[in-house]
Every structure is written in structure tokens, then in C-alpha cells.
Amino acid sequence: MGKSVSIAVIGAGKWGQALQFALSFTLTCKITSRHIKPIENFVSLEEALKCEYLIFALPAQVVRGWLEAHFTFRGQKILVAAKGIEQGSGSFLNEIFAHYVPEDHLSFLSGPSFASEVMQGLPTAVVINSSNETLSKEFAAFFPSFIKTYTSKDVIGAEVCGAYKNVLAIASGICDGLKLGNNARASLIARGLVEMRRFGKYFGAHDETFLGLSGAGDLFLTASSTLSRNYRVGLFLAEGKKLETILEELGEVAEGVFTSEAIFELSAKHMIYTPIAHEIALILKGKEPRISVKDLLSD
Numbered sequence: 252m253g254k255s256v257s258i259a260v261i262g263a264g265k266w267g268q269a270l271q272f273a274l275s276f277t278l279t280c281k282i283t284s285r286h287i288k289p290i291e292n293f294v295s296l297e298e299a300l301k302c303e304y305l306i307f308a309l310p311a312q313v314v315r316g317w318l319e320a321h322f323t324f325r326g327q328k329i330l331v332a333a334k335g336i337e338q339g340s341g342s343f344l345n346e347i348f349a350h351y352v353p354e355d356h357l358s359f360l361s362g363p364s365f366a367s368e369v370m371q372g373l374p375t376a377v378v379i380n381s382s383n384e385t386l387s388k389e390f391a392a393f394f395p396s397f398i399k400t401y402t403s404k405d406v407i408g409a410e411v412c413g414a415y416k417n418v419l420a421i422a423s424g425i426c427d428g429l430k431l432g433n434n435a436r437a438s439l440i441a442r443g444l445v446e447m448r449r450f451g452k453y454f455g456a457h458d459e460t461f462l463g464l465s466g467a468g469d470l471f472l473t474a475s476s477t478l479s480r481n482y483r484v485g486l487f488l489a490e491g492k493k494l495e496t497i498l499e500e501l502g503e504v505a506e507g508v509f510t511s512e513a514i515f516e517l518s519a520k521h522m523i524y525t526p527i528a529h530e531i532a533l534i535l536k537g538k539e540p541r542i543s544v545k546d547l548l549s550d
């Protein structure tokens with residue numbers, strides 16, 4: 252406890268709180284959020300922004316607006332913990348952050364890591380991705396012993412995997428909600444991995460990232476558990492619930508809902524074949540899931 256490192260988490264949602272909990276095993280980790288919360292070391296935004304190390308745990312869709320409204324670069328070292336692609340612009344988070352922070356001060360967190368399990372101190376493995384390996388190692392050293400950290404330079408690979416698996420988790424939830432069976436779900440996840448790799452390779456992702464924790468690891472986790480918000484969105488869609496109602500009842504972010512649209516647009520623009528993400532974007536706009544299944548089988 253109490254190394255002289257100044258560090259704060261921005262965003263006290265599920266993931267922000269879990270990360271602050273984990274890092275508090277090794278140092279004093281502050282946390283701030285839009286709404287004041289009764290959490291130890293909760294500080295004002297002003298105080299958090301004075302820290303040398305900042306961890307961003309905000310939903311991907313609000314990151315650009317948040318940076319524009321609140322952030323001035325003063326040498327801070329950043330770890331981005333969100334997983335998503337910005338709807339509308341199709342921007343990856345590293346592209347958004349690059350407007351505000353030099354590349355060598357930026358890193359990105361990936362890997363299979365449900366907040367609720369981190370909160371219980373259960374064994375977890377994550378990857379810290381940055382073009383600056385020294386920075387990745389600095390952040391890695393802050394994690395407690397129950398979280399194994401790996402480092403990688405494949406920022407775009409980690410980003411694509413973290414964002415894409417959320418869309419595939421919705422697909423998997425639909426598959427299970429429709430009771431299509433284990434064969435169907437395994438095929439969906441395997442073909443999803445191939446699709447996510449094809450998409451990522453277009454943007455320069457490294458092959459090995461898709462087979463590791465950031466890719467297969469996070470995909471297998473999220474696409475096979477009701478702990479995943481994205482998977483649950485899929486289950487409810489299969490039951491015929493309206494998306495609006497599902498999101499309202501969820502009360503937390505399901506990034507795949509927005510990322511599916513971003514992938515739909517990026518795939519059309521760059522002519523990348525992404526049939527599963529394509530069908531999910533259509534289902535979210537009202538297409539009948541069973542018709543999507545037929546279309547995927549005959550494609």
C-alpha cells in the first residue's frame with residue numbers, strides 16, 4: 252500500500268470500480284465520476300486530473316465528448332479501459348485519444364475480465380497494449396498478484412478484439428435465446444473469430460492477437476456467459492423484447508449495440524466481409540433474429 256504514485260480512475264461504473272479495487276492492493280488509487288459515489292478515495296474531477304497516471308473507464312461513445320469538455324494534456328500517462336468503436340465516425344479509441352494525448356503516453360487494456368470477478372479477487376489475466384513498452388510495464392506493475400498482466404504493442408489488434416467480441420456476444424446470446432444448440436453456438440463463435448480477424452487485419456492488427464487473451468480469450472468469455480451484458484442483450488432480443496426496453500432494464504453499457512453499427516459502416520466503406528456483425532446491426536434495427544439465422548446459414 253501507499254507507493255508514491257499518483258493515479259486515478261475516471262468513470263466509477265462497474266469496470267472503473269473494479270479497476271480501482273484491484274489497484275488499491277498495490278497503491279492508493281483515486282477514482283472520480285460524473286456522479287459522486289460513496290467509494291473510498293473518491294475525489295473531484297479536478298483532483299483526479301492532477302494525477303500522473305489516469306485510467307479511463309468510460310463508455311466508448313462518450314469518450315470524445317468527455318475529452319473535449321474536460322481534458323488538457325499535461326504529461327499524464329493514460330490507460331484506456333473502454334472497449335468499443337465510436338458510432339457515426341467509425342473511429343477507434345486510439346484515434347480519438349491521439350487528438351489529445353501523444354502516442355507514447357497512451358496504452359489500452361484488453362483481455363477476458365468481468366468486473367464482478369475482479370471485484371471478488373478471482374484470478375484474471377489482462378493485456379496492456381501500447382507502442383511504448385516502458386509505459387505498458389509501468390501500468391502492469393500497478394496490478395495486484397491475482398491479476399496476471401501481459402504486454403503487447405498491437406494496439407489496433409487489442410482494440411478490434413475488445414470491440415468486436417461485444418457484437419459477437421450479442422450474436423451468441425441470440426443463438427442461445429433461440430435455443431439453436433451447442434453446435435450452432437460453437438460455429439458462431441469460431442466463424443466470429445475468423446470474421447473479427449479479417450476485419451482487424453484490414454486495419455493492421457497482428458495475427459497472434461486474435462489467438463491470445465485479447466481475441467479468443469475475451470470472445471470465449473463474453474460469448475458464453477450471462478455475466479456479459481452484451482450476451483444478455485442478445486438473449487432478450489431473441490425473446491422478442493424491444494432494444495429500448497432491454498437497454499433501460501440493463502442500466503449499464505452494452506458497447507456491442509453501438510459497435511455493431513460502427514462495424515457495419517466501416518465494413519461497407521472498406522468492403523470487408525463481416526456477415527455476423529452485419530446481421531446483428533440489422534437485428535438491432537428490427538430484423539427478425541430467425542430470419543438472420545436463415546440468411547447466415549444460406550450465405
Ligand SMILES: NC(=O)C1=CN([C@@H]2O[C@H](COP(=O)(O)OP(=O)(O)OC[C@H]3O[C@@H](n4cnc5c(N)ncnc54)[C@H](OP(=O)(O)O)[C@@H]3O)[C@@H](O)[C@H]2O)C=CC1
Nearest residue numbers: 263264265266267284285286308313333334365366503504
Ligand atoms: N464491466 C466489465 O466487466 C468491463 C467493462 N469494460 C468496458 O469498460 C467501459 C465502461 O464499462 P462499465 O464501467 O462496465 O459501464 P457502466 O455502465 O457500469 O458504467 C459506465 C460509467 O460511465 C459513466 N458515464 C456514462 N456516460 C457518461 C458521460 N456522458 N460522461 C461522463 N461519464 C459518463 C457513468 O458514470 P456515473 O455513474 O458517475 O454516471 C457510468 O458509471 C465499457 O467500454 C466496457 O465495455 C471492459 C472490461 C470489463
Ligand SMILES: O=C(CO)COP(=O)(O)O
Nearest residue numbers: 362363364365479480481
Ligand atoms: O469486456 C468484458 C469482459 O472482458 C465485459 O463484457 P460485457 O460488457 O458484455 O459485460
